[in-house]
Amino acid sequence: MLFEILVCVLFAAYFSQRWVRTRKKMETSQRTLIPIAVNFHFTRKCNYKCGFCFHTAKTSDMPTLTDSQLALKKLKDGGMRKLNFAGGEPFLYPKYLGDLVRYCKQDLGLESVSIVTNGSKVKRDWFIRYGEYLDIMAVSCDSFNEKTNVQIGRGQGLHLNAVQEVSSLCREFRVKFKVNTVVCRYNWQEDMNHDISLLQPFRWKCFQVLIVPGENTGTDGTLRNATEFQISSAEFEAFINRHAKVHGEKLVPEPNNLLRHSYLMIDEHLRFYASGNTPSVLTLLDTDLQTLLKDAGWDEAAFIKRSGVYDWSRKPNTTPCSSKFRDQKLDW
Numbered sequence: 001m002l003f004e005i006l007v008c009v010l011f012a013a014y015f016s017q018r019w020v021r022t023r024k025k026m027e028t029s030q031r032t033l034i035p036i037a038v039n040f041h042f043t044r045k046c047n048y049k050c051g052f053c054f055h056t057a058k059t060s061d062m063p064t065l066t067d068s069q070l071a072l073k074k075l076k077d078g079g080m081r082k083l084n085f086a087g088g089e090p091f092l093y094p095k096y097l098g099d100l101v102r103y104c105k106q107d108l109g110l111e112s113v114s115i116v117t118n119g120s121k122v123k124r125d126w127f128i129r130y131g132e133y134l135d136i137m138a139v140s141c142d143s144f145n146e147k148t149n150v151q152i153g154r155g156q157g158l159h160l161n162a163v164q165e166v167s168s169l170c171r172e173f174r175v176k177f178k179v180n181t182v183v184c185r186y187n188w189q190e191d192m193n194h195d196i197s198l199l200q201p202f203r204w205k206c207f208q209v210l211i212v213p214g215e216n217t218g219t220d221g222t223l224r225n226a227t228e229f230q231i232s233s234a235e236f237e238a239f240i241n242r243h244a245k246v247h248g249e250k251l252v253p254e255p256n257n258l259l260r261h262s263y264l265m266i267d268e269h270l271r272f273y274a275s276g277n278t279p280s281v282l283t284l285l286d287t288d289l290q291t292l293l294k295d296a297g298w299d300e301a302a303f304i305k306r307s308g309v310y311d312w313s314r315k316p317n318t319t320p321c322s323s324k325f326r327d328q329k330l331d332w
Contacts, residue, residue, distance in 0.1 A: 033293040033300065034079035037112075037308055039265045042068065042096075043088040048118050049153040050142075052184055052226035054212040055088060061268045065096060069103055071270045071284035078289040082112040082312055084138075091121035098130035105133035112312035114138060116180060119162035120155065124169060131173035135314040138178035138205070139166045143187045144195040151186050152229075167199050176202050176314060184209040184229040188239045193246045203310070204247060208236040208255045214278060252307050262302035264293075272296035 044057045063071070072083065083104050090097045097115070104113045114136035122137075141163045143149050149159045163179075170177035179201040181192070196204055209229045211217060218225025233255060240253045265273045270284045272292050280295050303309075 033290060033298055035075050035264050035289070035293060035298070036079065036300070036303065037082040037084070037264065038075055038080055039084045039086050039263060040068075040072075041086050041088065041265060041267050042100075043090065043093060043268060045092055046087055046089040046118070047092065047120060048089065048155060050182075051153045051224055052182060052209045052216060052229040053153075053224050054210060054215045054226070055086075055267075056215055056223040057088065058223065059268065062093070062096075063268060063270050065099060067270060067285060068100055071266070072100070072104060072108060074284055074289060076108045076110065081110065082114070083110055084114045084116060084136075086116045089118055089121060090115055091117050091126070094121070094123070094126050098126060101130050102133045105135075112136065112314075114178075114312070116140065117166070118154065118159070119166040120159070122162070122166050122169065127169050127173045127175075131169075131175060134173075134175050135312060136176040136178055136203075137166060137170050138180050139163050140180045140182070142182050142184070143190060144192055145190070148186050148190070152184070163199070167201075174314065176312075178203045178205065181206045182209050183207065183231065183236055183239045185231055186229070188231050188235045190239075191242060193243055196243070196247060202250070203252060204243075204250055205252045205254060206240060206243075208233070210256055254306055258302065258306045261297045261299035262306050262308065264296065264298055264303075 041055050043062050044055055044059055046053070046057060072080075075083070085097060085100065101113050101115070104110045112135045113133060115134065116138045117140070119139040139162070140154070141159070142152055142154055144160065146155075146157045146160060149155055150157055155162070167177050169175075177200070179196065179199060181187075181204065183206055209226060209231065211226055211230065214220065214222065216222055216224035216226035218227055236253075236255055240251070243251055244253075266284065267273065267279050269279065271279045271282065272284075273279055273296065280292065282292055282295060284292065
């Protein structure tokens with residue numbers, strides 16, 4: 001009799017746990033997904049040839065301004081709070097970019113509008129016209145040695161001048177300045193502490209170089225072969241440890257295991273990149289948002305884990321840095 005009771009208790013516990021797991025899966029599938037932050041790669045064209053690029057110039061296509069606005073309105077209505085413009089190089093199309101930046105801030109009222117650029121095409125006139133609508137500008141800087149930058153494919157030996165110019169413009173126009181670094185085979189041993197301290201970005205994001213099928217594998221007609229740039233997790237961690245003590249929470253590491261499914265990216269055809277980093281066949285113009293987000297494999301928990309939400313809004317009462325910092329020259 002005792003044995004039968006024990007068996008019944010075990011069966012009850014087993015089925016109870018199974019029901020809990022099933023219920024959680026049902027709740028997850030029925031939960032409304034919110035596209036908190038989205039990256040818009042509206043062009044693949046670029047004037048640089050970075051060897052690890054994962055969004056290469058396979059096409060010269062771009063959405064019309066009207067279609068882009070319709071897609072962004074749909075995302076805002078679905079809960080988007082932040083939009084980041086990327087490429088390719090978005091400043092190859094300064095007016096198109098500026099009109100969308102203004103639309104996102106002025107018409108959609110987004111909390112944060114940001115741009116990632118290589119800095120080479122950023123002009124003061126653009127800031128004069130559109131700077132008030134921009135919260136963050138991130139410049140890509142993978143090395144403070146120009147020979148390394150050339151080896152990577154980032155510029156022709158004048159990249160650091162562009163980085164400094166973008167930093168100065170951001171301070172002048174009260175836009176938050178950020179640095180993005182891809183840690184790879186050619187820079188993982190570099191000590192960037194001194195130069196990053198001089199630049200004073202409010203946030204320094206460091207990515208482990210990522211291999212994306214169909215983009216940078218060096219096979220099947222891809223335009224880049226990033227395999228020669230790959231580093232191990234231990235090498236990436238060594239780079240982070242070398243800089244973490246100096247820069248603290250300002251430094252945001254993003255190893256490969258955090259990148260997948262934690263970014264919402266739309267391409268030049270207004271399609272999300274689905275699970276596996278391949279573009280969906282569905283577009284924002286002809287499919288409901290929840291279907292798109294589920295198809296993209298959007299992982300909100302992973303997004304939060306990688307510090308996806310942060311102090312991303314421009315502060316109206318922010319004052320520019322003193323002239324001492326504005327005039328300071330980096331010793332490159």
